[in-house]
Amino acid sequence: MSKFEDLLARKGALLADGATGTNLFEMGLLSGDAPELWNVDEQEKIRALHQSFVDAGSDIILTNTFGCNRHRLKLHKAEGRVKELNVAGVELAKEVAATVDREVLIGGSIGPTGELFQPLGALSYEEGVVAFREQIEGLVEGGADILWAETMSAIEEMKAVAEAAKDFDLPLVITASFDTAGKTMMGLAPRGLGDLQSDFACTPVAIGSNCGVGASDLLAAIMEITEAYPDAIVVAKANCGIPQIRGDEVVYTGTPELMAKYTHMALDAGARIIGGCCGTSPVHLAAMRNALDAHSDGQRPTLDEVLSEIGPLVSPPNKAADAARAESEAAGSAGRRRGRRRG
Numbered sequence: 001m002s003k004f005e006d007l008l009a010r011k012g013a014l015l016a017d018g019a020t021g022t023n024l025f026e027m028g029l030l031s032g033d034a035p036e037l038w039n040v041d042e043q044e045k046i047r048a049l050h051q052s053f054v055d056a057g058s059d060i061i062l063t064n065t066f067g068c069n070r071h072r073l074k075l076h077k078a079e080g081r082v083k084e085l086n087v088a089g090v091e092l093a094k095e096v097a098a099t100v101d102r103e104v105l106i107g108g109s110i111g112p113t114g115e116l117f118q119p120l121g122a123l124s125y126e127e128g129v130v131a132f133r134e135q136i137e138g139l140v141e142g143g144a145d146i147l148w149a150e151t152m153s154a155i156e157e158m159k160a161v162a163e164a165a166k167d168f169d170l171p172l173v174i175t176a177s178f179d180t181a182g183k184t185m186m187g188l189a190p191r192g193l194g195d196l197q198s199d200f201a202c203t204p205v206a207i208g209s210n211c212g213v214g215a216s217d218l219l220a221a222i223m224e225i226t227e228a229y230p231d232a233i234v235v236a237k238a239n240c241g242i243p244q245i246r247g248d249e250v251v252y253t254g255t256p257e258l259m260a261k262y263t264h265m266a267l268d269a270g271a272r273i274i275g276g277c278c279g280t281s282p283v284h285l286a287a288m289r290n291a292l293d294a295h296s297d298g299q300r301p302t303l304d305e306v307l308s309e310i311g312p313l314v315s316p317p318n319k320a321a322d323a324a325r326a327e328s329e330a331a332g333s334a335g336r337r338r339g340r341r342r343g
Helices: 003-011 021-026 035-041 043-056 070-076 079-097 125-142 155-165 190-199 215-228 256-268 282-294 303-310 319-342
Strands: 060-062 105-110 146-152 172-176 206-211 234-238 243-246 249-252 273-276
Touching: 003 105, 021 035, 021 043, 035 043, 035 079, 043 060, 043 079, 043 282, 060 079, 060 146, 070 079, 070 125, 079 105, 079 125, 105 125, 125 155, 146 155, 146 206, 155 172, 155 190, 172 190, 172 234, 190 206, 190 215, 206 215, 206 273, 215 234, 215 256, 215 303, 234 256, 256 273, 256 282, 256 303, 273 282
Parallel strands: 060 105, 105 146, 146 172, 172 206, 206 234, 234 273
Antiparallel strands: 243 249
C-alpha cells in the first residue's frame, strides 16, 4: 500500500491544498511569467505558499511544477531545465511538510503539455510520453509521494501520462477540467473519465476533477463520476466560487463559508479528497479543513440542492449539441453497417 492509500485508509478523507497560480500572482508573479522558475529564483515565496496550506490543514500539497515539462518550458527558453526545476519543486514542498508533526504528502503536479496531440496537432503520442517521463523522473528523484496529473482534457494526453508513469513505483492521480458545457475542452464527459480507467497503462489510484469553471459545475462532474463508479476514489478540487472579470482582473467570488458548504457537499457526493483550485486562499482552505473535520455523513445531494447552496452552473451541459452529436454518430454507424453489408 502506498503512503497515499495508507493515509486515506486511516483518515477516511483528505484535504488537498488550494490555488498555486492565483496565490503566486498575489505574491508578485506577473502574467506570462513561468511560476516554475520560482522553484529556483524565489524559493522563499514558494516555501511560504506551501507553509500557508500546511498551516491551514492540508494533508496533501502539490508541487509548483504544473507547467514543468519541456513543451511548456520552451516558451521561456528553459526546456533544458526540466529535471532541475522538478527536483527543486519537490524538495521545497518536502522541506515545508517536515515542519509539522503530522503526515503531509507531496503530490508532484503534472499539467498538460500545452500542445495538441496528433491528428489535431503536431505532437505525437510517443513525444508526449517522453515529455511526461522526463518530468516524472525529476519528481521521483525529488521524492514525491504521488504523481498528480491535473487539468487534463484530451484522452491521448491522459493515456500518455499513464504510459509514462507505469515504470515508477508511485500512485497516479488523474483529474480533468470539465469546463465546456459539462465536458472537457476535447469533449470527454465526467463518466468517460471513469470509463477510461481500464484503458490506461497503469490504473490511477484516484480520478476526479479540478479547476474548470464554478464550484457547482465541478460538483456536478464528480456526482456523475461517483454515480457511475461508486467505488472509485474521487478528487474534487474546485475553483473558489465563480470567476468574474472585473477590469483587468479575474476575481473569484467564493467565500470561506461557501467553500465549507462545497466541502460538505463534495463529501456527501462521494469525493474522498477535497481541495481548492483557482482563487482558493489559505483562509478558504482553513474553513474547508474545519468543515471536513466536523462533517457527518448526509444524503447524497441532488443537482438542484447544489445549485441552491453553491450557485448556478457557469457552463451548463449543451443537450442540443449532445443530441446532434449522438444523431451524427448513429447515422455514421448506420452508414458503416450498410457499407459492410454491401461488401
